[in-house]
Amino acid sequence: MAFTSAPLMMRIMASSISSARRAGVIIRDIMKTGELGIVDKGKDDPQTEADRTAQQCIVASLTKLFPSVKIIGEEGACELNVAKELIVTELDTEFLKNKCPDEWSNVPAEDLVIWVDPLDGTSEYTQGFVDHVTVLIGIAVKNAAVGGVIHQPYYKNSSTGELGRTIWGLRGLGIGGFTPKDAPSDKFIVTTTRSHSNATVQCALDAMQPTEVLRVGGAGYKVLQLLEGKAHAYVFASAGCKKWDTCAPEAVLEAAGGTLTDMLGQHYVYHKDVEFPNRLGVLATSRTESHTKLVERIPHNVREAMQSK
Numbered sequence: 001m002a003f004t005s006a007p008l009m010m011r012i013m014a015s016s017i018s019s020a021r022r023a024g025v026i027i028r029d030i031m032k033t034g035e036l037g038i039v040d041k042g043k044d045d046p047q048t049e050a051d052r053t054a055q056q057c058i059v060a061s062l063t064k065l066f067p068s069v070k071i072i073g074e075e076g077a078c079e080l081n082v083a084k085e086l087i088v089t090e091l092d093t094e095f096l097k098n099k100c101p102d103e104w105s106n107v108p109a110e111d112l113v114i115w116v117d118p119l120d121g122t123s124e125y126t127q128g129f130v131d132h133v134t135v136l137i138g139i140a141v142k143n144a145a146v147g148g149v150i151h152q153p154y155y156k157n158s159s160t161g162e163l164g165r166t167i168w169g170l171r172g173l174g175i176g177g178f179t180p181k182d183a184p185s186d187k188f189i190v191t192t193t194r195s196h197s198n199a200t201v202q203c204a205l206d207a208m209q210p211t212e213v214l215r216v217g218g219a220g221y222k223v224l225q226l227l228e229g230k231a232h233a234y235v236f237a238s239a240g241c242k243k244w245d246t247c248a249p250e251a252v253l254e255a256a257g258g259t260l261t262d263m264l265g266q267h268y269v270y271h272k273d274v275e276f277p278n279r280l281g282v283l284a285t286s287r288t289e290s291h292t293k294l295v296e297r298i299p300h301n302v303r304e305a306m307q308s309k
C-alpha cells in the first residue's frame with residue numbers, strides 16, 4: 001500500500017480519521033433501528049448500543065494496525081475479536097498527503113496513548129439532539145494532547161446533502177477538514193453543559209459576565225462552537241469530564257490557536273497512568289480570547305470547591 005512508510009504518528013492520525021468516520025455510520029445506523037439499548041453507568045451517565053459498538057470498531061481497528069500502542073476508551077475493555085465489518089484498515093489518504101512535523105517523525109509507540117470517546121454527547125443522542133454528537137479520538141505524546149480527530153456524524157453539508165464531517169488537528173501542522181471562524185468581537189458568548197449543571201458550574205459562568213450562554217451537549221461539540229466562531233469560551237466548573245472527553249478537543253483547538261486547560265489555567269496530562277476525571281473542570285478559549293484573563297475571573301469559592309474534590 002502507498003504511504004505505509006509514513007511516520008507512526010501520521011498513520012495513527014490517518015487511521016483515526018477513517019475509523020471515526022465508520023463509527024459515525026454505526027451511530028447513525030443504530031439510531032435508525034430505534035433500539036438504543038440504554039444502560040445507566042451512573043447518575044446522568046447513560047451508555048447506548050452506539051457507544052459500545054462505535055468503541056469496538058475504533059479500538060479493534062486501531063489495535064489491529066498499532067498493537068503496541070496503549071489505547072484507552074470510555075467504555076472500558078472491549079472485545080477485540082469483532083466482526084470483520086467493524087474493522088477499518090484503510091488509512092485516510094488525503095491526510096497522508098501532509099508532511100509530518102519534524103518533532104513527531106520519530107515518536108516511539110511507548111510514548112503514545114490514544115484516548116477514545118466513541119460517542120460524546122450520549123445524553124443528547126438519547127434525547128434526539130443529534131447535532132451535539134461527536135466521535136473523539138485523541139493522541140497524546142507522553143503528557144501532552146498532540147493530535148486529535150473530531151467527527152460529527154449528523155453534520156449536513158449544505159451543498160451536497162452528505163452527512164458527517166471530520167475535523168483533525170495536529171500540533172505543528174494545524175487543522176484540516178474545516179476553516180475556523182472568529183466569534184463576533186462585540187459579544188462574549190460562553191458555551192457550557194446542557195445536561196450536567198450544578199451550583200458551582202453556574203457560579204463560574206456568572207463570573208465570566210457573558211452576553212449570551214449556549215447550553216449544548218458534549219465536549220467535542222462545544223469546542224467545535226469555538227472553532228466555528230459561535231462562542232468565545234467553553235466554561236465547565238465540574239469534575240464530570242474525563243481524559244477521553246478533552247484529549248482530542250484540546251489537540252484540535254490548540255492546533256487552531258486556541259487553548260484548553262483546567263479552570264486554573266493548567267494543562268491536563270494524558271499519559272497512560274493518569275486518573276480519568278478532569279477534577280479541575282474545563283476552560284477553553286478560541287484564538288481571539290485571552291485565556292489568562294478568563295482564568296483570573298474564576299472566583300475563590302469556585303476554585304476552592306473544585307480543589308476540594
Ligand SMILES: Nc1ncnc2c1ncn2[C@@H]1O[C@H](COP(=O)(O)O)[C@@H](OP(=O)(O)O)[C@H]1O
Pocket residue numbers: 043044045074117119120121122123192193194195196216217218219236238239240241242245
Ligand atoms: N456529572 C457528570 N457525570 C458523568 N459524566 C459527565 C458529567 N459531566 C460531564 N460528563 C461527561 O462529559 C462529557 C461532556 O458533558 P456535557 O455534555 O455535560 O458538557 C459527556 O461525555 P459522554 O457523553 O461521552 O459520556 C458527559 O458524560
Ligand SMILES: [Mg+2]
Pocket residue numbers: 045046047074122
Ligand atoms: Mg459517556
Ligand SMILES: [Mg+2]
Pocket residue numbers: 117119120121218219244245
Ligand atoms: Mg464524552
Ligand SMILES: [Mg+2]
Pocket residue numbers: 051074117118119120121122
Ligand atoms: Mg462518550
